[in-house]
Amino acid sequence: MIAEAERILLSEEEIQAKVKELGAEISSYYGDKPILALGILKGAIVFMSDLIRQITCPLEIDFMAVSSYGSSTESSGVVRILKDLDCSIEGKNVLIIEDIIDSGLTLNYLVENLKSRGPASVKIVTLLNKPSRRKVNIQADFNGFTIPDEFVVGYGLDFAERYRNLPYICVLKPEAYQK
Numbered sequence: 001m002i003a004e005a006e007r008i009l010l011s012e013e014e015i016q017a018k019v020k021e022l023g024a025e026i027s028s029y030y031g032d033k034p035i036l037a038l039g040i041l042k043g044a045i046v047f048m049s050d051l052i053r054q055i056t057c058p059l060e061i062d063f064m065a066v067s068s069y070g071s072s073t074e075s076s077g078v079v080r081i082l083k084d085l086d087c088s089i090e091g092k093n094v095l096i097i098e099d100i101i102d103s104g105l106t107l108n109y110l111v112e113n114l115k116s117r118g119p120a121s122v123k124i125v126t127l128l129n130k131p132s133r134r135k136v137n138i139q140a141d142f143n144g145f146t147i148p149d150e151f152v153v154g155y156g157l158d159f160a161e162r163y164r165n166l167p168y169i170c171v172l173k174p175e176a177y178q179k
């Protein structure tokens, strides 16, 4: 464990087991239907790369980059599109892949935006869910772990762009982000 961590919240093994479960759930839900797996940069990339290898449906990938946090630990509420999709999603089954739903502001904005583009369906999978922090009523269709209101990093999640490469998810010591 890194020195800045207070404790590990989810170990590499726990995460990998959950990713397998989610992959199986998603595969059986869609069956033979093709999926457009839409990763939300940057946080979702680690989860996405593991998850898509556990999905058996025909699948393409694309990415959007949106940011609502900047370098703070609190959402600013202002969602900016930094990178849009490469292709049209008209008639496609879009599966949004997120690392975490916190206030819900990022996804609330994204789902509305995507639905206006004529997809066949829009579903959400998130690895982590912090329902206690929700500001808008939005829920994932496929949920990994519900976690308490603590600032977590690792497995794609950052603090000021660091720690995304950790294979586990940990709670940072307050000193690590109050500097």
Ligand code: PRP
Binding pocket: 040, 041, 042, 043, 044, 066, 067, 068, 069, 070, 075, 098, 099, 100, 101, 102, 103, 104, 105, 106, 107, 157, 158
């Ligand atoms: C984080 C996280 C989610 C979003 C969740 O992304 O990866 O995308 O915030 O917060 P919300 O539910 O309160 O909107 P961030 O904006 O930090 O960008 P990043 O993925 O590049 O780290």
Ligand code: MN
Binding pocket: 040, 041, 042, 043, 044
């Ligand atoms: Mn993100």
Ligand code: MG
Binding pocket: 043, 069, 157, 158
């Ligand atoms: Mg972030």
